[in-house]
Ligand code: SF4
C-alpha cells in the first residue's frame with residue numbers, strides 16, 4: 001500500500017509561506033531588517049541586535065541567562081497567536097502512534113527544517129529566526145555548532161513557547177564538517193584598506209546576509225566629493241558571513257579570499273552532551289571516508305546522546321550510493337536514534353531563483369532509482385524554495401513509497417515516504 005501525502009502536507013511543508021502570510025497578508029510581522037524599528041516584530045523579539053551591539057546585554061551573558069519574559073501581548077498579537085495555534089493543532093491532529101512528532105513528520109513526508117546556516121553566528125538573528133519559525137511549526141532548527149548560537153536558538157524557542165505554550169519544540173541540530181572542503185564552512189575576508197577608494201562596492205550589494213559593511217572615510221583635509229583621497233573602513237562582519245561565496249567573483253580587484261575551517265570535534269562533543277541539543281548533521285564532500293571516520297571516532301562517545309544523526313552530502317554520481325553505504329557502515333554500530341540523509345543539491349542557493357531547486361530534486365530522483373540505498377530518512381536541501389514541492393510533484397516523489405526492509409523500517413513499519421521532508425536555508429532567512 002502506498003500512501004499519498006495530502007495537500008495539507010504541502011502547506012505544512014512550506015512554513016515560509018506561513019511567515020510570509022504574516023508579513024504580507026496581515027501586516028503582522030515587519031521585515032527583520034526593520035527589526036530595530038517600532039513595529040510588532042520588535043515587540044515580539046525584545047532582544048534585538050542593538051542590545052548586543054551596544055553592550056547592553058553581553059552576548060554570552062544573554063545566552064547563558066534565563067530568557068527574558070516577552071513583553072505583554074498587544075491586541076494585534078492575537079492574530080499571530082491564532083495563526084501559530086492553528087499550525088500547532090494541525091501538527092497534533094496529524095500525529096499517529098508513539099513516535100516523537102518530528103519522526104511522525106518524517107514518516108508522513110512533511111518534516112521541515114530551518115537552516116540558520118552552519119557558519120551563520122549572529123546570535124540576535126538566529127534567535128529571531130528560531131522564534132518565528134518555531135511559531136510557524138518547523139520540526140527542526142539547524143545551526144552552527146557553537147555554544148552561543150545554540151543558546152540563541154533555544155532562547156528563540158523558549159520565547160515562542162511563552163507565546164503559544166502548546167507549540168511544538170523543534171529539535172535543535174548542530175552542523176559540523178569532516179574536512180575543510182565543504183563550502184558551508186568558510187568565511188569571506190578582505191582588508192578594506194587594500195580596496196581602491198573609488199570602488200563602487202559591488203561586494204556589499206551582492207551579499208545576501210548583509211555581512212559586508214564599508215564606510216568611506218577621508219584622509220587628511222579632503223572631502224567626500226574627492227573619493228580618491230579616501231579609504232574604506234569596515235569589511236566582513238564575520239559572524240554574519242555564511243560562506244555563500246557570492247562576493248568573491250564580483251570584486252573587480254580580486255581582494256576577497258575565502259577562509260575555510262573545520263569545527264572542533266571536542267567542542268562538538270560537549271555540545272552533544274547538552275540537554276538542549278537533539279541532533280547533529282555531518283557535512284561530507286563525498287571525496288573519501290577517512291575524514292568522516294576520524295570525525296566519527298572522535299564523536300563516538302557523545303553521539304548516543306542525540307536523537308538524530310544526519311549526513312549532508314552532494315550527489316557524486318554513480319559512486320553516491322556505495323559511498324553512503326560505506327558511511328552507514330561506519331555509523332551503524334553507534335547510532336541509537338534515527339538517521340537521515342540530507343540530499344544537498346546546490347548549496348546556499350535557494351534564495352537565488354526558483355530553478356535553484358532542480359539539483360536537489362534530481363538527487364532525490366537518483367536516490368529513488370536505486371534500491372540498495374542505505375537505511376534512514378531522506379530530506380532535500382541546497383536550493384530549496386517555493387518551487388521545491390512543485391518540482392517534487394512533477395518528479396512523482398511527493399508521495400510515499402515502500403521503504404527497503406531495514407532496521408529502521410522494522411522500527412517504523414514497512415511504509416514511509418521516500419522523501420521525509422525539506423530543509424530551507426537562504427529562502428527561509430529572506431523573510
Ligand atoms: S561569502 Fe556570502 S555571506 Fe559571506 S560576505 Fe561574501 S556574499 Fe556575504
Ligand code: SF4
Pocket residue numbers: 190192194195196199200201202203204214250251252253254255256
Ligand atoms: S568589491 Fe573588492 S575592492 Fe571593491 S570594496 Fe569590495 S572588496 Fe573592496
